[in-house]
Every structure is written in C-alpha cells, then in structure tokens.
Amino acid sequence: MQTNMPDIADTAPALQTGKLDWVGMGEIELPFIFESRDLSPVTVNAKARAFVNLHKEDAKGIHMSRLFLALDLLSTEQQVNPQTIAQALDTFITSHEGLSDKAQIEFKFELPLRRKSLLSGKAGWKSYPVVLTSTIENNVISYELTVDVTYSSTCPCSAALARQLIQNAFNEKFNQETLSQKDVHEWLGTTQGIVATPHSQRSIANVKVKLDSNIQEFDVVTLINTLEAELKTPVQAAVKREDEQEFARLNGQNLMFCEDAARKIKALLEANNYSDYWLQINHYESLHAHDAVAIAVKGIKGGYKA
Numbered sequence: 001m002q003t004n005m006p007d008i009a010d011t012a013p014a015l016q017t018g019k020l021d022w023v024g025m026g027e028i029e030l031p032f033i034f035e036s037r038d039l040s041p042v043t044v045n046a047k048a049r050a051f052v053n054l055h056k057e058d059a060k061g062i063h064m065s066r067l068f069l070a071l072d073l074l075s076t077e078q079q080v081n082p083q084t085i086a087q088a089l090d091t092f093i094t095s096h097e098g099l100s101d102k103a104q105i106e107f108k109f110e111l112p113l114r115r116k117s118l119l120s121g122k123a124g125w126k127s128y129p130v131v132l133t134s135t136i137e138n139n140v141i142s143y144e145l146t147v148d149v150t151y152s153s154t155c156p157c158s159a160a161l162a163r164q165l166i167q168n169a170f171n172e173k174f175n176q177e178t179l180s181q182k183d184v185h186e187w188l189g190t191t192q193g194i195v196a197t198p199h200s201q202r203s204i205a206n207v208k209v210k211l212d213s214n215i216q217e218f219d220v221v222t223l224i225n226t227l228e229a230e231l232k233t234p235v236q237a238a239v240k241r242e243d244e245q246e247f248a249r250l251n252g253q254n255l256m257f258c259e260d261a262a263r264k265i266k267a268l269l270e271a272n273n274y275s276d277y278w279l280q281i282n283h284y285e286s287l288h289a290h291d292a293v294a295i296a297v298k299g300i301k302g303g304y305k306a
C-alpha cells in the first residue's frame, strides 16, 4: 500500500466551519443475520444508514470508511441483536474521537414470517417491512422499531348502505307473500338476495415504538402478532375456501374506518406501556382514488410528533 496518500478528512481545512447533526451514508447494502425473540436467526437483506454527528467545527469531515467497516463486521462476523448494535455504535464513536459524540444506525429490511391460515391448517410466507433505528447519545442507547402491518378494512358506511339495499330488495321480493323459511333461505343465497356488497380495501398500519434502552433482545414477532390480533383482518398467505369464508366473516364483523383502526392500535400501544409511539393508518380506498389516513402519537413532551 502507498504510505503517503493524502488524508484530507484529517488535514484539509473545512470550506466553512460549523457543527453538523448527522453525517454518514445511506442505502448501504447489508445482508445480516437478525436475531429476535421467537424467531430462528434469519438472514435479511437490509439497507442501512450509518451516521455520526460532527461536533468539531473546523474538521473537514468524518471517516466514512470506519462506519462502513464497523457495519461490515456486524454483517459478516456477528448476528444483529441489541448487544452487537451497541458495539457497532461504540466503534462509531471511538473511531471518531474528538469529532463525534453521537451515532446512529438504521436498518431497513423485510422480515419473512411463516403465517398460519385461518382455518385450514395450511401455512405460507408473509414479509413484513421493518425499520430498526438505534442511536447513542450521552452514552445512552435508544432503539426504535417500525413495522408495517397490512390488513383488510371494510367500510362501515358502505356496509350500512348495502344492508339497506338488501332490506329494500327483501321488501320488494316478499311484499305480498307469506314467508316460507325455505324460500327466504334460498333467496339469501342468490345475487339478488345479497344485492349489494360493501367495499373493502387493502390497508396498512405503520407503527413505530420506542423500546427500552436496556433490552436484551428484540421482539418483532410479538409486536406484529399483537397488531394483527387487534386488527383481526390481516392479509393472508395460504388461503383455501374455508379460510376465505372465515376472512369474509371477520371482515363483516370488524367493519372499520381509518379512525377505528387508529384508535384500536393507540389503545393497544397504551396498554402495552410503550414509552412512546407513532402510528399512521392508511386505507387505500377502493371507493375513492385517494386514501383515508389517520395519525396518532402518545403525546409525551419531547416525544414523537404527529
């Protein structure tokens, strides 16, 4: 290796002096083995962002290769968990002595999970977008976990309007007739019996929670499972007809506006004692070409903002 290469990060004058909040790299390709409770260690293909602050006002720049190589170690020689992320953050700071006293790593990846069908006992893969952000400041680490949960939402307004049409059709059909249970039963099984159906839409809950700084392990599966259990109509992987019928029943029994979904999840996160959270509910409408959106935060001082 050539020994006299210029190292401008150390020696060149800054064009203009001043502190910077974050300097680093985005979109770093980083496969790694992710560890989380109730999950066999799983290889994920993450995109990483790695940052330190630059508090030395006249320093030309940070040493990006040092951040990159610390991440590479995480990818090739370790498994990703709170301990190894803490080590990488520590390396970010110690390798920037005099330059930086804050560091941040963000991982964005899809977590594949085996999901069971509703009734038929089959199973299939479903991928969940995850963002894990870890920050060290004043020697304290904080972790934020964001997951996206996709579900189906059936419009309560549309359901009520459809029911009215069904009642009207019933009146027309059976106006003068003595009702026979058999006739009504048969009629209900026809398209004319259920003359209107409410619209439903694919919907996504984006949920960000702040984790305790002293956690020993991540627990993404529990967060996803709890959210899906609360929403009741998560999109399905393996589906046989009996599963589809159960899904139709669940949709009919869990009609919701985006406000309903947001309130349910807010109450759930409160009950689970997260120190802070942010959520955005997106109903990708099938009635409209635009979306219905609801946002909520815990609302603590200095916490997440809506």
Ligand SMILES: Nc1nc2c(ncn2[C@@H]2O[C@H](COP(=O)(O)OP(=O)(O)OP(=O)(O)O)[C@@H](O)[C@H]2O)c(=O)[nH]1
Binding pocket: 007, 009, 060, 061, 062, 063, 064, 065, 066
């Ligand atoms: N600070 C900084 N570096 C950049 C930027 N864009 C590219 N780089 C490159 O990042 C590379 C790595 O920088 P350093 O970490 O200082 O590399 P190095 O001097 O070989 O590593 P050390 O010997 O550990 O200091 C350099 O080749 C820079 O040119 C930028 O906008 N800012």
